[in-house]
Amino acid sequence: MDALLLTGPRQLIRATAPTPVAASGGQMLRVVVAGIGGSEYLSYLSPGMRTIPGVMGHSIAGLDDEGQRMLVFPLRGCEHCEYCAMGQLQLCDNWTLTGVQFDGGLATHCAVRNTQLVPMPDSLSWSQAVFVEPFANALNSWQRAAAQSTDSIAVIGAGSIGLGVVACAAQAGCEVICVAEPTVERQQAAHQLGATDSCVRLEQQYSVVFDTVGSPESRCWAIDHTRKGGRTVFLGFATPDMVLDMSEVIRHQKQLIGSFVYSREQFEQAITLAQCCPDDWVQYFGFDDLEAQLQRFSMGDFSCIKAAFRPE
């Protein structure tokens, strides 16, 4: 098999090795597409918690050993703790993601457990398949916020998770859905999914604000533009640390909510939501040109609405 191996900061190399034999209860999925998101280009710059050397890509769709089209539910837990029993694997002390702690989809083949496979309906295209994982993140954040149709919604960042939040808000019938996003192509995509307004920087206040970026600026900005008694939801991982003046959060009784990945149920629900996305939003890259696209993202060029890896 061939794989793109992340060996250190800004070091992505193509490696060829014999395709391993899967352990019992698992198989080597033939990768057809793997979505590229913030997690990949940020890890390309700084691998962080990832196993190095390792293969990135946790938004994976491919063909199983019977040739059936499958999505990969990448999250695993210990299967024994109270959080795993509740289906909240992301709260397990030993959570893992295929493509983070285990080798992922930037390869011709990916080792998966059979229990990770989710059949793709015929109505879901390969291009739409790369939106399922980010839209599952969006769905979890939407449900964590307990947002209603009467809420005014702001979304900072129209990457694929931000677009998923817009799709959730539109589906819920929200009348105000404002997207803060500097890239025109992504603003237009957000409008196609139901955003009612777009801007580069938020100016008003909203009952629920989602920060999908995760920089110190975007987080402060998300809190500032949450109205009194409102909710701010954090999904972005761009920077771990920040300094925050809590006095306004306390006086204005704002709720700060963290949101990380998704449940299996949310992942399966996201399949329907991903079918809102036209195929031409996805731009494909292979072994030879993916690194150049990661560099474009890291230099702030987000004119590509959604990048995806295709091994062939």
Ligand SMILES: [Zn+2]
């Ligand atoms: Zn557990």
